[in-house]
Amino acid sequence: MNLKNVIKSAFLVLLASCSPETSKWENFTDEGTFLVFRRQSQIGEETYNITSNKDSIIVTSIQGENERGRISGVESKLYMNKELEPLSYFSRRISNNDTTNIFKMEVNGDQVSIWEKHFDVVTTSKKDAFFGVNSNIPAGIEMMLYHYYFSQGNIQSLSTLPRGEVSLTHKGEDVIKINGEDVALDRYVVEGINWGGRTIWLDKSKNLVAVVKANTQIRELIKKGYEEAKPLFIKGNVEEQMAQLKGYTESVKGPEYPVTALVGGNVVDGVSKGIKVDMTLLVEDGKIVEIGKKDAVEVPKGAKIIDVTGKTLIPGLWDMHAHSNQVQWAPAYLAGGVTTIRDNGNELEFATAFRDAIAKEGAVGPDILLAGMTDGPGPKGNGIIRARSVEEAKEVVALYHKNGYEQIKIYTSIEPEILKVLAEEAHKVGMTVTGHVPALVNDTRIAVESGMDMLSHYNRILGALFTDKKVSDLGPFFMVDNEVTDEMVNNTIAFYLKHGTVLDVTLGLGVVRTLPKGDAMETIEPDAGRMAYELFESKRFRAGTREERSKKLKQNIIKSAEVIGKFYKAGIPVVAGTDNFAPGFGLFLELESYVKYGKLTPLDAIKTATIIPAKAMGYDDVTGTLEIGKQADIAILERNPLDDIDNIRSVSSVMTNGNYYESEPLWIAADFKPTRD
Numbered sequence: 303m304n305l306k307n308v309i310k311s312a313f314l315v316l317l318a319s320c321s322p323e324t325s326k327w328e329n330f331t332d333e334g335t336f337l338v339f340r341r342q343s344q345i346g347e348e349t350y351n352i353t354s355n356k357d358s359i360i361v362t363s364i365q366g367e368n369e370r371g372r373i374s375g376v377e378s379k380l381y382m383n384k385e386l387e388p389l390s391y392f393s394r395r396i397s398n399n400d401t402t403n404i405f406k407m408e409v410n411g412d413q414v415s416i417w418e419k420h421f422d423v424v425t426t427s428k429k430d431a432f433f434g435v436n437s438n439i440p441a442g443i444e445m446m447l448y449h450y451y452f453s454q455g456n457i458q459s460l461s462t463l464p465r466g467e468v469s470l471t472h473k474g475e476d477v478i479k480i481n482g483e484d485v486a487l488d489r490y491v492v493e494g495i496n497w498g499g500r501t502i503w504l505d506k507s508k509n510l511v512a513v514v515k516a517n518t519q520i521r522e523l524i525k526k527g528y529e530e531a532k533p534l535f536i537k538g539n540v541e542e543q544m545a546q547l548k549g550y551t552e553s554v555k556g557p558e559y560p561v562t563a564l565v566g567g568n569v570v571d572g573v574s575k576g577i578k579v580d581m582t583l584l585v586e587d588g589k590i591v592e593i594g595k596k597d598a599v600e601v602p603k604g605a606k607i608i609d610v611t612g613k614t615l616i617p618g619l620w621d622m623h624a625h626s627n628q629v630q631w632a633p634a635y636l637a638g639g640v641t642t643i644r645d646n647g648n649e650l651e652f653a654t655a656f657r658d659a660i661a662k663e664g665a666v667g668p669d670i671l672l673a674g675m676t677d678g679p680g681p682k683g684n685g686i687i688r689a690r691s692v693e694e695a696k697e698v699v700a701l702y703h704k705n706g707y708e709q710i711k712i713y714t715s716i717e718p719e720i721l722k723v724l725a726e727e728a729h730k731v732g733m734t735v736t737g738h739v740p741a742l743v744n745d746t747r748i749a750v751e752s753g754m755d756m757l758s759h760y761n762r763i764l765g766a767l768f769t770d771k772k773v774s775d776l777g778p779f780f781m782v783d784n785e786v787t788d789e790m791v792n793n794t795i796a797f798y799l800k801h802g803t804v805l806d807v808t809l810g811l812g813v814v815r816t817l818p819k820g821d822a823m824e825t826i827e828p829d830a831g832r833m834a835y836e837l838f839e840s841k842r843f844r845a846g847t848r849e850e851r852s853k854k855l856k857q858n859i860i861k862s863a864e865v866i867g868k869f870y871k872a873g874i875p876v877v878a879g880t881d882n883f884a885p886g887f888g889l890f891l892e893l894e895s896y897v898k899y900g901k902l903t904p905l906d907a908i909k910t911a912t913i914i915p916a917k918a919m920g921y922d923d924v925t926g927t928l929e930i931g932k933q934a935d936i937a938i939l940e941r942n943p944l945d946d947i948d949n950i951r952s953v954s955s956v957m958t959n960g961n962y963y964e965s966e967p968l969w970i971a972a973d974f975k976p977t978r979d
Contacts, residue, residue: 350442618935623879632667639937725753
């Protein structure tokens with residue numbers, strides 16, 4: 303190499319070492335605040351601080367939240383070198399009585415060690431470009447992830463540890479008004495941090511301005527000073543979610559046929575007591591037009607024929623306590639045989655768009671019925687739609703009715719007189735009232751007498767047993783610590799029958815909450831290990847509880863289920879609902895718990911997720927059983943659930959409104975493993 307080339311090479315090396323990206327972080331300081339919103343109501347703040355010294359960049363983040371009266375915080379710290387490569391990172395949750403390490407990463411030479419809650423420490427070779435990510439990554443740390451991502455040039459994705467990869471897709475530019483001035487932001491969809499993705503906005507210097515994310519509950523994080531643009535951020539996220547739903551639909555929806563024939567299956571129609579073998583169903587224009595023995599039904603020419611020989615067909619399942627805050631629920635629900643959900647509290651903009659995309663535009667997903675959440679005053683209130691006065695109560699009902707909601711959902715801070723107004727106004731326009739027993743009402747029977755048509759959660763439902771106690775006096779072990787006599791049970795049955803109360807028990811969620819600390823959900827729900835890895839932190843691994851407390855909680859849930867079983871057998875409508883503890887297969891554990899602990903038959907358990915909710919919501923003439931003239935909502939199982947309710951987990955395909963889907967592509971669309979390991 304001649305002298306000229308040597309000088310040129312040295313100059314290029316020097317130029318690279320003084321690149322704009324590196325020099326930008328020399329002697330750098332920055333600090334800021336992100337406002338944290340849940341269902342559009344501010345619940346906290348995150349402050350971050352970035353400093354650099356000769357060798358490294360240090361990012362600290364402190365997040366504090368008061369979510370419905372539960373005060374907690376997250377402390378995080380990230381060390382990076384001047385090329386923005388991560389050197390170490392930790393994040394830990396701080397609450398009133400506990401400090402929990404969530405995530406820790408350390409780089410040592412060419413090795414990197416990862417510690418995450420519930421897993422053993424994993425040490426692996428360091429990749430050329432990577433970032434340590436947990437699903438609840440603070441906004442200040444997330445901002446540095448994006449700076450590092452863009453410093454790598456025009457890459458398609460960035461490897462993340464302990465697993466997966468992050469990708470950013472530019473969706474365009476949004477111009478917002480801040481203090482009367484136009485500000486241009488770039489909108490991206492980010493995949494690989496939370497389940498399905500999040501929508502973010504960056505300024506022209508690639509600094510994070512806003513995040514709208516779900517992981518099964520919608521949160522908005524907005525940099526202080528930009529909060530007046532919150533409606534645009536919410537709208538933008540809805541647009542990106544609907545675009546994802548359109549993509550799912552295109553990936554799994556096959557050609558349409560005038561007639562579909564399900565040939566040779568065994569049918570549990572929900573009307574008869576047993577099972578009908580070797581049957582054929584004809585479906586036309588989304589409805590069942592013929593059911594009969596295989597050799598007696600003539601399949602029209604040109605029909606799509608689906609051989610279901612040896613499989614069991616049951617009515618499509620209902621989840622009566624859903625919170626489907628992101629479109630990934632759509633393929634996950636259908637994959638598990640769920641064809642109708644009642645969304646029991648969501649952001650209005652997203653919920654109505656999701657419902658309408660399925661109902662009016664043919665997007666893949668279950669039918670969605672909406673219950674509009676409202677709450678009362680104070681920091682324990684939930685969401686932005688509040689009924690704190692008679693006038694606000696009337697406005698809340700009018701708002702939800704105008705948007706096609708079926709119900710008003712009561713939350714815990716509603717005041718007693720406002721509850722009565724909400725119920726009265728809802729009943730005037732043909733809506734029903736569901737939800738929690740408000741804390742200030744503090745009496746299950748008074749809540750019903752005040753106009754609530756449906757009640758949520760077994761612990762509040764069973765409060766009606768104890769006429770001499772307030773709900774707040776019962777405690778977590780109320781069925782174990784108190785005597786429950788036949789007279790108390792019979793009196794409560796008479797009360798609920800008199801008022802026609804529908805019980806949304808969420809029994810499976812109660813079972814999940816008995817998990818000992820450190821146990822994964824698959825110890826009680828065998829399909830839990832199949833969920834998308836971004837859900838491990840929030841869904842697969844729950845906080846758990848001490849061993850002794852776990853045993854007593856288990857006793858309490860068993861005694862609760864036994865009484866719920868008696869309610870069902872007395873004719874009180876009991877409906878299955880999950881409160882979204884596990885996407886896709888949460889309903890399996892719910893139904894299994896009715897049989898295992900509530901002593902229902904498998905057929906009765908299936909009815910809590912088919913004809914009973916359909917009747918409770920006024921749709922029993924449309925769906926809920928397999929009968930001629932009804933909507934073709936059908937779950938197709940590999941095995942007969944009447945033999946063993948565990949067979950409810952063997953859903954292999956589904957039909958909703960006459961559209962047929964195989965479960966495996968639906969699971970894959972939802973980023974779940976199609977089968978257990």
